Amino acid sequence: MKKKISIVGGGSCALILGCELDTQKYDVTIYEGNSALARKFLVAGDGGLNLTHSESEQKFILRYTPHEFLEKAFRNFTNKDFTKWINSIGIETYVGTSGRVFPKKGIKPATVLKAIIKKIEANNVSVLYQQEWKGFSGDKLIFKNSGKTYEVKSDIVIFCLGGASWPVTGSKGDWLNYFSSKGISAKNFEASNCSFTISWPEDFIKKSEGKVLKNVSISCNGKTNLGEVVITKNGIEGSGIYPLSPQIRKQLSEKNKAEIYIDLKPQIAQEKLLQKLSSVGEKKNFSESLKTELNIDNTVLQLLKSHTTKEGFLNINSLTKCIKEFYLTITGTGLVEDAISTVGGISLEEITSHFELKKLPSHYVIGEMLDYDAPTGGYLLQSCFSMSKYLVDILKEGSRRER
Ligand SMILES: Cc1cc2nc3c(=O)[nH]c(=O)nc-3n(C[C@H](O)[C@H](O)[C@H](O)COP(=O)(O)OP(=O)(O)OC[C@H]3O[C@@H](n4cnc5c(N)ncnc54)[C@H](O)[C@@H]3O)c2cc1C
Numbered sequence: 001m002k003k004k005i006s007i008v009g010g011g012s013c014a015l016i017l018g019c020e021l022d023t024q025k026y027d028v029t030i031y032e033g034n035s036a037l038a039r040k041f042l043v044a045g046d047g048g049l050n051l052t053h054s055e056s057e058q059k060f061i062l063r064y065t066p067h068e069f070l071e072k073a074f075r076n077f078t079n080k081d082f083t084k085w086i087n088s089i090g091i092e093t094y095v096g097t098s099g100r101v102f103p104k105k106g107i108k109p110a111t112v113l114k115a116i117i118k119k120i121e122a123n124n125v126s127v128l129y130q131q132e133w134k135g136f137s138g139d140k141l142i143f144k145n146s147g148k149t150y151e152v153k154s155d156i157v158i159f160c161l162g163g164a165s166w167p168v169t170g171s172k173g174d175w176l177n178y179f180s181s182k183g184i185s186a187k188n189f190e191a192s193n194c195s196f197t198i199s200w201p202e203d204f205i206k207k208s209e210g211k212v213l214k215n216v217s218i219s220c221n222g223k224t225n226l227g228e229v230v231i232t233k234n235g236i237e238g239s240g241i242y243p244l245s246p247q248i249r250k251q252l253s254e255k256n257k258a259e260i261y262i263d264l265k266p267q268i269a270q271e272k273l274l275q276k277l278s279s280v281g282e283k284k285n286f287s288e289s290l291k292t293e294l295n296i297d298n299t300v301l302q303l304l305k306s307h308t309t310k311e312g313f314l315n316i317n318s319l320t321k322c323i324k325e326f327y328l329t330i331t332g333t334g335l336v337e338d339a340i341s342t343v344g345g346i347s348l349e350e351i352t353s354h355f356e357l358k359k360l361p362s363h364y365v366i367g368e369m370l371d372y373d374a375p376t377g378g379y380l381l382q383s384c385f386s387m388s389k390y391l392v393d394i395l396k397e398g399s400r401r402e403r
Contacts (some may be wrong), residue, residue: 002025002026002027003025003026003027003155003156004026004027004028004029004153004154004155004156005021005026005027005028005029005154005155005156005157005158005395006029006031006141006152006154006156006157006158007028007029007030007031007158007160008031008133008141008157008158008159008160008161009031009032009033009133009159009160009161009162009171009367009369010030010031010032010034010037010038010127010129011037011038011039011040011041011160011161011162011169011170011171011367011384012038012040012041012044012160012162012367012381012384012385013158013160013366013367013384013385013387013388014030014032014037014038014160014388015037015038015041015113015116015117015120015388016384016385016388016389016392017030017158017160017388017391017392018030018116018119018120018123018125018127019089019116019119019120019123020123020388020389020392021123021125021392021395022392022395022396023123023124023125025396026156026395028123028124028125028126029125029126029127029128030120030125030126030127030128031128031131031133031141031143031152032127032128032129032130032131032170033130033131033132033133033170034129034130034169034170035129035130036129037113037117037127038113038116039168039169039170040162040166040169040170040171041109041113041381042109042110042113043166043169044109044380044381045108045109045110045112046109048102049102049103049109049112050100050101050102050376050377050378050381051082051083051086051093051101051102051103051112051378051381051382052079052082052083052100052101052378052379052381052382052385053079053099053100053101053377053378053379053382054079054083054095054099054100054101055079055099057074057075057078057079060074060078060079060379060382061074061075063243063374063375063377063379064372064373064374064379064383065246065372065373065374066348066372069348069351069353069370069372070372070383070386070387072353072354072390073355073386073387073389073390074382074383074386076386076389076390076393077385077386077389077390078386079101079378079382081389082382082385082386083101086103086112089115089116089118089119090115091103091104091107091111091112091115092104092107098377099377100377100378101378128145130145130146131143131144131145132144132145133161133175133178134149134178135175135177135178135181136178136181136182137151139153140152140153141153141154141157155362156362156363156364156395157362157363157364158363158364158365158366158391159363159364159365159366159369160365160366160367160369160384160388161173161175161367161369162367162368162369163189163341163342163343163344163345163368163369164189164336164337164342164344164345165189165191165194165336165337165338165339165340165341165342166337166338167337171368173189173336173342173344173345173369176188176345179346182359182360183359184346184347184350184357184359184360185346185347185349185350186344186345186346186347187344187345187347187371188344189336189342189343189344189345190249190333190336190342190343190344191333191334191335191336191338191339191342192242192245192246192249192339192340192341192342192343192373193242193245193339193340193341193375193376193380194237194242194245194333194334194335194336194338194339194340195232195234195235195236195237195333195334195338196235196236196237196241196248196258196330196332196333196334197234197235197330197331197332197333197334198234198235198236198328198329198330198331199329199331200231200233200235200306201306201307203306204302204303204306204307205231205233207302208231208299208302208303209231209232209233210230210231210232211230211231211299212228212229212230212231212238212299213228213229213231213240213262213264213299213300213303214228214297215227215228215266215267216228216229216240216262216263216264216266217240217262217263217266218240218241218244218260218261218262218263219244219260219261219262219263220244220247220248220251220258220259220260220261221244221247221248221250221251221258222247223243223244223247225240225241225243225244226240226266227239227240227241227243228240229241229262231299234334235330235334236328237334239376239377241260242340242375242376243375243377244260245343245373245375246343246373248260248330248333249333249343251330252330252331252332252333256331257329257330257331258329258330259327259328259329259330260327260328260329260330261325261326261327261328262325262326262328263323263324263325263326264296264300264303264304264323264324264326265294265296265323265324268294270320270324273294273320273323273324274316274317274320276293276294277294277316277319277320278316279293280293280294280316286314287301287305303326304319304322304323304326307322307326308322340376340380341368341373341374341376341380342368343371343372343373344371345368345369345370345371346365346369346370346371347371348370348371348372350365351364351365351370354390354391354394355370355387355390355391364391366384366387366388366391367383367384367387367388368380368384
């Protein structure tokens with residue numbers, strides 16, 4: 001008789017598991033709380049479905065905090081492997097100017113999902129909807145459907161319940177206690193890839209809410225990232241700041257505030273900038289000359305003016321410092337439910353190198369429900385795909401031998 005694998009949570013991880021688990025050998029069922037699969041995968045597609053990133057393996061793996069736990073799984077199924085895989089099911093991809101990988105223009109996220117679901121169906125995997133996992137009963141899983149609870153015994157269980165952002169997609173993160181009851185350490189969720197709180201001067205935010213600081217370089221706690229920052233009513237968000245989420249969260253927890261420095265003109269070295277400012281200083285309309293000579297836009301100009309005294313703004317030494325090391329204090333993060341991803345969930349210390357719970361053999365945990373961090377840019381989905389494929393290959397071997 002075939003062994004039974006129960007996959008709990010039908011999100012991004014379950015997509016690869018459903019397509020790739022060996023159904024000649026295993027009887028596979030996905031239990032999903034929603035009435036459809038992979039709602040968050042579809043939400044991720046709202047602004048363009050960024051499936052993975054095209055950068056080198058060496059750079060790629062270092063995007064994760066921590067990265068060691070993912071290394072074997074990523075090397076086993078890299079960004080290139082995933083791209084080949086998605087191409088093989090009829091979804092063509094292209095690499096954007098930022099190096100991010102997307103479905104070819106015109107292919108909608110729903111079409112990508114449809115192609116994957118077709119493969120899951122062809123693999124004879126059962127998908128049960130509106131089955132909410134409610135915890136453990138001895139060695140069985142408890143599910144609730146239409147107000148009634150029932151128990152399921154499995155040979156192998158794969159949990160992929162996601163994090164806690166965008167709970168409307170079904171990933172509510174309300175299962176931490178079920179694991180704690182088994183002595184498994186599970187941490188509360190925190191927002192990542194989220195907005196960060198800054199108290200802006202009233203004058204500045206009135207004029208600049210929604211504006212974007214383009215091509216700036218931001219540093220926090222020794223890490224620097226180049227990108228865009230969107231100015232929001234209560235702070236900042238965007239691709240320039242998201243990768244610094246771990247550093248910002250660390251400072252916030254240690255000092256109740258995080259300090260960031262923005263280089264508003266990273267393309268110009270400090271000395272060169274000082275020289276340019278000296279010549280601008282001789283011109284009549286200083287602000288206008290700054291815009292034309294230094295290619296500084298109105299948002300940057302407003303930012304500088306609102307955070308300096310008149311004397312400081314007109315002093316080229318202090319202005320140079322201000323442009324190259326613009327200082328801001330972050331006092332908090334946005335809400336977990338609004339974040340793109342979360343950290344927290346099952347502690348990495350609780351799993352083996354092949355994602356098996358040390359205290360609950362034959363029970364595996366993968367995806368965003370594990371406590372690790374990744375920036376936007378396709379890294380979140382790739383980590384889910386790599387972990388899922390690694391597990392598929394481990395289970396194909398038919399042993400729980402570490403690879
Ligand atoms: C707005 C937004 C944009 C994003 N954009 C990108 C992007 O462009 N690129 C990228 O790489 N990543 C992106 N992400 C992140 C990415 O979508 C997630 O990291 C990824 O989907 C996580 O996969 P997962 O399988 O771990 O969890 P999920 O995909 O969240 O799946 C978990 C599943 O478990 C189910 N579930 C939860 N609890 C229960 C329960 N008790 N019983 C039964 N089922 C349950 C849920 O309904 C859900 O279907 C984005 C996320 C958001 C919110």
